[in-house]
Amino acid sequence: MIGLGHFLTLSAILFGCGVATILTKRNAIGILMGVELILNAANVNLVAFNRFSWAGEAVAHGAAPAVDGLMFAMFIIVLAAAEAAIALAIFLNFYNHFSTIDIERARMLSG
């Protein structure tokens, strides 16, 4: 029987992969991919918690099933898309100037 624990393990693995990607990648798009992994880890958490812990609880109290977690996950998906759109536009602009999106090259501003 697959339960909450399995989903939390999956989410923890996704989170770990995301953090590792962010820390090791030097390419801006690679870092953005790491961010997406963390966002999806949060999504898996929210949907799994909603399904296994809280939807049934509300029904037991005579209310409609709680959908807070599902709604939150929906919003995260939409905003992740918006964030990717802005980030890619900014990377493209950076590429026009520096001919690379290696973040090691972003060294003009420092101190």
Added chain:
Amino acid sequence: MPVGMSWSEVLTLLPELCLLVAICVALIAPVLPPLRAMFRASHAPLTALAIIALLAAIISAVALLTGSAGLTLPDHSVLGGMVVVDHFALSVKIIIYIFTLLVIVLWSSVTRSQVRLTDGPDYLSLVLSGALGMSLMASATNFLMVFLAIEAASFPSYALAGFNKQTYRSSEASLKYVLIGAVASALMLYGLSMLYGYYGTLDLVAVAQRVAAEGMSVGLLMGVFGLLIGIGFKLSAVPIHFWCPDVFEGASIEITTFLSVASKAGAIALLVRIMMTLGHFSSGEHARQILLGIGTFVGLVGVVTATWGNLAAYFQTNVKRLLAYSSIAHAGYMIMLAGLLTASMNNMQPTEVAYALLFYLIVYAFMNLGAFAVASVVAKESSSESLDEFAGLGQRNIFLAVAMGCFLLSLFGMPLTGGFWGKVRFGFQMWNEGMWWLVVALIINTVFSLYFYLKPIIIMVWKQPTSSRVLSVAPAMYGVIGIALLGVFATGILPDPATAWAKNNSRMVFMMDLPPVDAQATLPSGDPVIASKENVAEAGQ
């Protein structure tokens, strides 16, 4: 929680709706064939539109705050518990809107010519949507709304930081901003998902009540940690502060001004609301220890942030970087104050702390606006942002030099300026709550900061100017700098009116209408408007 919504509830969001309408008009009107020629000819129509929208937002916020024109504050949160419109939120919103308005005036008289005419609609709608997100941050009471508000404030800021597409610095600044912001918001969301998993609700008050009843939990720790990362990013708290000087240097100067005050005002209001709600329900023994821990941690973050900002500012030769580190230090002072809200040992009055913060925000908005306005004039004249361009400013334009000196001394905290009273209030609150180590940190930091605030003044007075040409200033700029000067001295010499205003408007809605846990049935009935006015009157005494 009410399912439906009444029109009076919608009207409480009138300030935001004004901005929303202006954003839509600014995006749609310039592409309509009959109007296209007018918008292509100059920036003026759109600037006027933005100013009118902000004025309408300010007026409706003031009407809500004073209860005039038939607009009244609700006694509960609106939009199904997503946001709350109370005195504290409205006061912060008014500060944000007035500041945004002055930033647009600054933009139209100094740097507007750098924005192409076809980009004008995008630029102004980004500024207005940034202000919209920041004002939602001041209102959010649900963690979903916290996330949405932070992102709504962040996305326009990323784009604005890189708006000057032709320059290398601008593109690098926006790259750093968007990457760090994306990582911070992802970590915040992971923490919030754990908070949801543990408590089964995203409502701030419900979580605070559960914390008061049950005390410490893994979900709470991860959630608070995530929130601190997300809000700390907006506030440029150490250790996620390093985007701040780079973005401030790379972005256009009016955007820097906008980010330095409006964005931080929204974020600190959100942090204060979260900490105050947690602290308000913390009567239980379970909650005491963990909330003390959280408050002490936040206070420590504030101390480290302020110290780091003040020390790093020593080595700066670019005026925008100098002011960036100065704004990090000021954010640090405000975070220190937010820590008090859950860490106080004594029987604390939360509104006292909130009023000190509101007063500080007013002063901080004026002095930062003034300093950046003078810097923008000097930087435009010499097309360089180096501190050396301030050499002999006293001989080139005595008004600018004197004004800059006043703003810098106010940022330092000189008596007779508003900055002094802001810091005194902070120190007084910290001492009252028994957090003497925060008072010591505040005093040491103020002493540290003297050197780098004096540095530009010494350059202005004693160094020989590189050019003897008299600096001419647009009349609108005199207006902006004059308003800022007036604000700095009005709050410094006669602090009582601003103090009274801040005291009257620092109440949050949950303090008047939310009964303690397990007392939902005994909700006091009666006219909420009269009840809230009585509460205000009590708070003012």
